[in-house]
Amino acid sequence: MALKGNLRDFSTTQLLNLINLARKTGTLTIDANGNQSWLCFKEGKLVYATQDERGGHLAKMLQQSGKLTDEQARAIQQRMEIKNDKELGLLLINAGYVSQEDIVRSVRSYILNNVYPLFTWSDGTFRFDANMLPFEDRITIPISLENVIMEGSRRMQEWERLQDELPNLDMALRFVERPDARMRDINMSVEEWRVVSFINPRNTIHQIAQFNNTSEFQIRKIVYALMQAGLVELVLPEGVTRPAPGAPDKAPATMRPPAVKRGVVEKLIGFFQQRQ
């Protein structure tokens, strides 16, 4: 028999606690916010978590952690004869693309990234199917639940605070115009950099998150940090949605002028001429 219920009555924290203490083996399925999540456990340890029915693809995980380039990951994913992540992992290690350590780290962070958002969900249905373990062909990593629960709770508190500080993701961002704003040579993670390079009054925070596949929690955290550092500020969006940048193969071969007014270019020219 499956354990069933609603997160309103029994929270993610409580669920994980139960699974940990009872050393359960099986799969927890959570249905919330229109998303399904699957969390797999073996003897009370988290071994896998995904929001993808078929499980995450190893190539994608390695790409997300910066171990493979976009192009490499795409090429691998298109080669359908390698269906099994374990097989693919071996192949990549043997070919010298990544190390075993890279794979473990990437899968681990994939798993955790699929678990932490669940802590912030206060509504949604769950069921735990004992002894059911799908995704057998995926690489699993045993992670002890104590730390996951601690970190998850911490994030829940942070989440509440961030929601207070940054309630509206439909706002846009712009760089502050103070001359002492210092932004060069800042060490940023890939995720942070992705966000920064999209900062523009035309893009809402929400759009930036969607386009980069960044979770709400993550984008709030990044934006909040940039705001705290005095580098960006919130503005009303201009209301123009941007098209996704064209993939290289789709890009036209002929040169086009940028989408900027002639007057702006003239201003720039005037500025540099006068400084020469």
Place this chain on the structure above:
Amino acid sequence: MQTVKIVVTGPFSAGKTQFIQTISEIDVVATEKKISRAEERVKDQTTVAMDFGRISVADDLVLYLFGTPGQRRFDFMWEILAEGMLGFVVLLDSVKPETFREARSILDTFRAYAPVPYVVAANKQDMADAWPPEDLRIALRIPPEIKVLPCVATDQESVQHVLLELLYSVLELMDAEAEE
């Protein structure tokens, strides 16, 4: 307030950081990232130093300069950086022929991401064994309509000259489009 973006790309050690540093009005500040949690240690591995300069052109106009990260495993970010840029500068290390092939491939990739105007800057022209721009044009098969400019990234006037030439190219292209 309007902001415009120019991207500076090129092989490792071509002088991208120097180029942006020379022209930018803001200080170089390296911020330390706190690493407190296990899964953040993973992120730390993917941390990249990014070049990011700013020039206040007028009360209502700011120019941002972005440098592309050196490591090829960050290539995927080029597409993101390229979005909405005014144009780009391809910096060459004029004293390192072993980087020319890489420079050519970077140029091709970037051009495909965004077909906006660009110029090629033959950097480190102050060094004795620098290849002259016109030889570099041939070596890298740069088409005649693209400018190959001499550059010394440590020299502000030289950097400004490169940016100006890029802006002229942008303007020319706008005029050509307008005539059609």
